[in-house]
Structure formats: C-alpha cells, structure tokens
Amino acid sequence: MQATARAGSNIAFVKYWGNLDEEMRIPVNGSISMTLDAAHSTTTVEFRTDLTSDHFILNGNVAGARATARVSRHLDHIRRLSGTELSARVVSQNSFPTGAGIASSASGFAALTVAACGALGLELSRTDLSRIARLGSGSACRSIYGGFVEWLPGNEHEDSYAVPLAPPGHWDLVDIIAIVSEEHKTTGSSAGHPLAPTSPFYEARLQELETTLSGVRRAILAKDFAALGQLMEAEALFLHVIAMTSTPSILYWQAGTLNVLHAVRRWRQEEGGPVAYFTMDAGPNVHVIAERATVPALLPRLRQVEGVQDTLVCHIGHEAHLLDRQ
Ligand code: DP6
Numbered sequence: 048m049q050a051t052a053r054a055g056s057n058i059a060f061v062k063y064w065g066n067l068d069e070e071m072r073i074p075v076n077g078s079i080s081m082t083l084d085a086a087h088s089t090t091t092v093e094f095r096t097d098l099t100s101d102h103f104i105l106n107g108n109v110a111g112a113r114a115t116a117r118v119s120r121h122l123d124h125i126r127r128l129s130g131t132e133l134s135a136r137v138v139s140q141n142s143f144p145t146g147a148g149i150a151s152s153a154s155g156f157a158a159l160t161v162a163a164c165g166a167l168g169l170e171l172s173r174t175d176l177s178r179i180a181r182l183g184s185g186s187a188c189r190s191i192y193g194g195f196v197e198w199l200p201g202n203e204h205e206d207s208y209a210v211p212l213a214p215p216g217h218w219d220l221v222d223i224i225a226i227v228s229e230e231h232k233t234t235g236s237s238a239g240h241p242l243a244p245t246s247p248f249y250e251a252r253l254q255e256l257e258t259t260l261s262g263v264r265r266a267i268l269a270k271d272f273a274a275l276g277q278l279m280e281a282e283a284l285f286l287h288v289i290a291m292t293s294t295p296s297i298l299y300w301q302a303g304t305l306n307v308l309h310a311v312r313r314w315r316q317e318e319g320g321p322v323a324y325f326t327m328d329a330g331p332n333v334h335v336i337a338e339r340a341t342v343p344a345l346l347p348r349l350r351q352v353e354g355v356q357d358t359l360v361c362h363i364g365h366e367a368h369l370l371d372r373q
C-alpha cells in the first residue's frame with residue numbers, strides 16, 4: 048500500500064487570508080491562483096503494518112514534532128475515509144531549495160493527499176481531493192488542479208473546494224520568484240489567518256473582493272495582462288496592509304522586498320522596459336509575474352536588484368498526479 052504523487056505549488060492573484068472556520072479551513076473569501084511547475088513537492092506514502100506511529104521525512108531529514116503531527120492529522124482524515132488504522136511512512140521532497148522561503152504547504156498537502164488516497168486505493172473525484180487537501184492547508188486545495196484555479200469558499204466542508212478556471216496551456220504566464228531572504232518566517236500563514244479580523248482594513252478588503260474576483264477571472268479568460276496585473280498588485284498590497292495593521296502586527300517585508308516592488312514599477316514606466324507585475328505571499332520574497340516573452344529582458348534586471356539573492360523561474364504547472372502506485 049504505497050503511492051508517490053507530485054503537486055505544484057501555486058501563486059494566488061486573489062489571496063486566501065482569514066477563515067470563517069479555522070479548524071476546517073473554510074476561508075472568508077474566494078481566491079484565484081496559478082499552479083507552478085518548478086516549485087513542486089514529490090511525496091511517497093507507505094502504509095505499513097510494522098509501524099505504531101506515522102514517520103515523516105522532509106527533504107531528507109526526520110521532520111520535527113509539529114510538522115509530523117500536522118501530517119498525521121491530515122492522514123487521519125484519509126484513514127477515516129478508507130477505514131484503515133495503519134500508520135504510514137511519508138517521504139516528501141521539495142524541488143525548490145530548502146529554506147528558500149517559498150511556501151511549501153500548498154504543494155506538500157496536495158501531494159500528500161493524492162499519494163495517501165492513491166496508496167489506500169480510494170477512488171475519489173478531483174473535487175473530493177481538493178476538499179481533503181484543504182483540510183491540511185487551505186491553499187493546497189487549489190494545487191489539486193493545474194493552470195488557473197479558483198477556490199469557491201463555501202460555508203462548510205462540503206461546499207469549500209477549488210475548480211479549474213483555465214488549463215495550463217491557456218496563457219503563457221511566468222512567475223519569477225525573487226528571493227530576498229532565506230530566513231524562516233516569524234509568522235507563518237496558519238498563524239496569520241486568525242489575526243486578519245483584528246485589522247481595521249479587513250472589512251474594507253472584503254467589500255472589494257467580489258469586484259476583484261470577477262475582474263481577475265475576466266482578465267484571465269480574456270488574457271488581459273494589464274488588467275490582471277493592476278488587480279494583483281492592489282490585492283497583494285491590501286493583504287500586506289492587513290498583516291501590518293493586525294494585532295500583533297506582522298511585517299513580512301525586508302529591504303530587498305521594497306527594492307523589487309519599486310524596480311518592477313519603474314521598468315513598466317520605461318519606454319520599452321519589461322512589463323511585469325508583483326505579488327507577495329506571507330513572506331518577504333516577491334513573485335514577479337510576466338508573459339513568457341518578457342523573461343529574457345526581465346530576468347537579468349531582476350538579478351541585479353539590490354537584495355535579490357536568487358531567482359526561481361516557474362512556468363504554469365499541471366494538476367497533482369500519481370507517479371507510481373504499488
Ligand atoms: C498568503 O494555505 O498557507 O499564501 O491553511 O494555514 O496552511 P494554511 O494557510 P495557507 O495560506 C496561504 C496564504 C497566502 C495566500 C494564498 O495562497 O491564497
């Protein structure tokens with residue numbers, strides 16, 4: 048009873064930030080993302096009769112107690128579905144450098160879900176997989192699909208899952224991740240969600256959200272890069288304003304973050320300069336989104352920005368899938 052699965056991470060243009068139900072990860076708002084190829088997790092799950100507890104190996108090392116407990120809790124949902132009580136050995140490898148500050152929970156829990164369900168022979172729909180992945184990490188529900196994906200927030204477990212908006216081949220966008228800090232985040236996204244409602248700007252963002260969601264959906268379907276870009280920058284800044292003005296306040300930005308934001312805007316103003324837009328997750332690194340043809344002009348400039356330690360070029364990724372089942 049063993050299976051290996053691979054899932055790509057994703058970058059959200061409209062972000063998940065705040066939950067209606069923390070335990071079940073029912074978000075307050077819908078979100079829209081693009082699945083990434085170069086930042087992926089490959090996970091093997093083996094259910095074994097000789098284990099008395101779950102074992103979790105992450106990037107070649109035995110994972111800490113908290114990470115192992117989170118994986119175990121996730122496996123419990125899947126064990127309940129199949130009726131097994133067997134413990135598992137989970138081995139997961141991220142394609143991106145360890146500690147590069149790139150969120151791995153989306154790809155990690157999507158790959159874990161597909162591998163564990165595959166190992167137990169559960170025949171589930173993509174919607175079922177998306178719902179289950181959500182329980183492990185909210186954004187993981189979107190990584191079940193490739194291409195452009197929307198998470199329908201719902202009100203309870205049954206109606207909170209992701210749906211595909213457009214397949215990977217729809218639009219050749221690229222996410223260049225400008226890594227400005229490899230330090231571990233002080234406040235991870237799981238700790239950030241419950242703080243969101245303490246910001247005075249939280250309600251203001253929610254009021255904007257339906258308009259933002261429909262604008263982003265429309266821009267993706269029409270391949271209107273300028274429209275998508277304007278909306279995604281405004282939305283990323285909104286999220287960070289909420290984080291900064293929460294109690295306690297979370298300040299994710301480093302000096303290098305701000306350098307990249309200014310550079311991206313400066314290049315857009317330049318005659319013939321590379322046209323790109325930025326977004327950021329709950330961390331200091333900047334995701335610079337561009338059309339593929341822009342990459343040769345954009346990448347060397349991005350590498351020159353003060354504070355940028357490394358760059359990772361991600362094209363659009365495919366749906367989470369099984370690589371092997373025994
Ligand atoms: C800012 O999905 O990482 O990246 O459910 O607690 O694991 P948990 O949170 P997570 O939150 C993602 C936050 C975000 C925005 C997004 O990806 O939508």
